[in-house]
Amino acid sequence: MKKDFIFDVIKNSTNSLTAEEIYNDVSQNIDVNLSTVYRTLNNLVDKNLVTKVVRQDKIAYYELANDEHKHYLICDKCNNAYPTDMCDLDKIARKIKRETGFSITGHTLEFHGICPECRENA
Numbered sequence: 001m002k003k004d005f006i007f008d009v010i011k012n013s014t015n016s017l018t019a020e021e022i023y024n025d026v027s028q029n030i031d032v033n034l035s036t037v038y039r040t041l042n043n044l045v046d047k048n049l050v051t052k053v054v055r056q057d058k059i060a061y062y063e064l065a066n067d068e069h070k071h072y073l074i075c076d077k078c079n080n081a082y083p084t085d086m087c088d089l090d091k092i093a094r095k096i097k098r099e100t101g102f103s104i105t106g107h108t109l110e111f112h113g114i115c116p117e118c119r120e121n122a
Ligand SMILES: [Zn+2]
Pocket: 075, 076, 077, 078, 079, 080, 114, 115, 116, 117, 118
């Protein structure tokens, strides 16, 4: 099944991948077009098997969904994303809920900066 091929590519990758990168990989093995890849990705996101992260460059990246909550440190020079599990925002979310009555279901946050590698090569 096409879906399994697409899911395997995401599962076996250590990085977040764009739909195009996934397509380039999958199309070497099976006959598939980009819109099928997009449709399948949306389906996997709906089923919570895959997480879609849209970064500030407006490109969507896909990665395997897992329970751990993380944020990304994005390097302005190399555009690599480094995950961090540091998060203190639940406290703020509770405060927002208390003060606004808004039921918070989640949040996204990106940190931008220069990664240690790029700092060294500057
Ligand atoms: Zn960098």
